[in-house]
């Protein structure tokens with residue numbers, strides 16, 4: 001058979017019969033070096049149980065060390081624990097046993113395999129019974145019985161009921177014990193297995209004896225004896241005859257009772273619990289017969305066994321408490337670590353929140369500052385514009401337009417290029433104010449400003465330089481071009497509609513042009529003003545060009 005076939009046949013999570021197990025282990029031994037890790041775990045578990053059965057406990061526990069690793073799947077670890085705990089029980093190493101039991105209970109929620117779940121649950125009742133903690137033992141025995149039902153295996157169910165019956169008996173709850181054994185009997189009768197039926201009848205006999213139902217108890221004990229003989233089950237044989245001895249003693253038949261005790265005495269050496277009962281009964285019988293010397297001998301034997309049993313129970317109980325204490329300490333430590341961890345996470349969260357708050361505040365502050373800056377910037381621009389522009393006409397004011405013009409004039413003067421200045425003045429403006437009111441005058445000013453901006457704005461720069469006076473500067477423009485521009489502008493000037501009136505508006509212009517001969521802009525403006533004056537004198541609504549010869553004429 002190949003390795004795969006052999007592994008396929010073996011279910012390491014159930015209790016494989018000893019002979020089958022031995023064969024399997026021997027067949028697998030030469031193939032072990034070809035095994036995958038998963039196959040190796042199966043082989044290890046089979047070997048572990050085989051070694052335990054054959055008495056090589058230390059080799060078996062050596063394998064436990066290889067399997068007790070968190071990376072190995074829970075079912076494999078669990079099976080290893082269930083084998084190890086039995087070894088520790090046999091070795092009387094109860095501290096180790098309780099430690100393993102603790103591991104089993106922690107791992108149990110991860111186990112799905114029904115038989116393995118049953119096995120894991122069935123170990124606790126026995127070990128707690130050993131420690132004399134029958135309350136805990138009963139609790140686990142009841143849950144083991146539930147798990148046993150899920151396996152649908154009669155033997156598992158019977159074993160679990162046997163444990164329950166025995167615990168009830170130890171607790172003195174004989175009626176409940178009887179009930180458990182009767183159920184056990186019902187179920188195991190179908191298997192026809194004499195061992196199980198024998199043990200069920202043994203249990204039943206003991207619980208009936210405790211209830212003083214001697215005849216019924218005797219009948220069960222007799223049947224149990226036959227069945228245990230048939231199964232070649234020594235423990236059962238001793239137990240049934242011990243029960244019979246106890247029944248006969250209770251019935252007053254000391255002779256028969258003594259007979260049964262003598263029969264089982266040589267076979268009972270390994271069973272401390274039975275020995276104790278045998279010695280007690282032997283002592284009673286001797287005492288009843290008035291044979292006090294012999295009674296004393298049995299009493300001594302009884303005391304010695306009792307002491308052994310008490311010591312054993314005490315040690316086991318101490319082991320149980322020690323492990324419970326260690327586990328609790330460990331749990332508290334883990335709990336404390338968890339709390340510290342939580343605190344750390346909380347702190348981290350807090351830091352994170354603080355960081356976010358700081359970030360948000362910084363962004364908010366930045367936005368507020370930005371907003372304030374933008375507002376201030378806008379305000380500055382407004383003030384700047386206010387300082388540059390005339391509020392009524394939206395043309396440049398005198399100061400600003402002259403500053404601008406000055407710069408341009410400087411360049412043109414330097415290069416000897418033409419530069420013309422035009423001063424425009426509304427004719428008879430005072431009359432407009434006087435006739436139609438100041439508001440009408442304002443409207444006329446705005447209309448004129450708009451026309452001038454349209455005509456002059458594209459060619460040069462224009463500003464309001466007096467009440468009803470405007471000045472335009474044209475870099476690089478000839479006399480002819482300036483004249484054309486003014487004529488075009490005059491044509492665009494239409495009467496201004498104000499309320500029901502149509503106000504006629506005309507302009508007078510004075511022009512002065514420099515072709516490099518003017519040293520300053522002011523003199524050029526002054527000459528343009530002179531030309532304007534001339535236009536006014538000549539009847540208005542016209543332009544006049546300033547000529548140097550005019551100046552000379554004026555001088556003469």
Ligand SMILES: Nc1nc2c(ncn2[C@@H]2O[C@H](COP(=O)(O)OP(=O)(O)OP(=O)(O)O)[C@@H](O)[C@H]2O)c(=O)[nH]1
Pocket residue numbers: 392425426427428429430431433437438439440441442445466467468536540
């Ligand atoms: N409505 C209005 N009138 C203004 C403003 N600034 C100056 N004025 C008026 O403009 C008029 C200028 O009148 P004058 O200097 O006598 O000149 P004019 O009446 O136009 O006569 P000529 O220039 O000789 O044609 C004055 O009555 C000022 O009060 C203004 O901003 N709005």
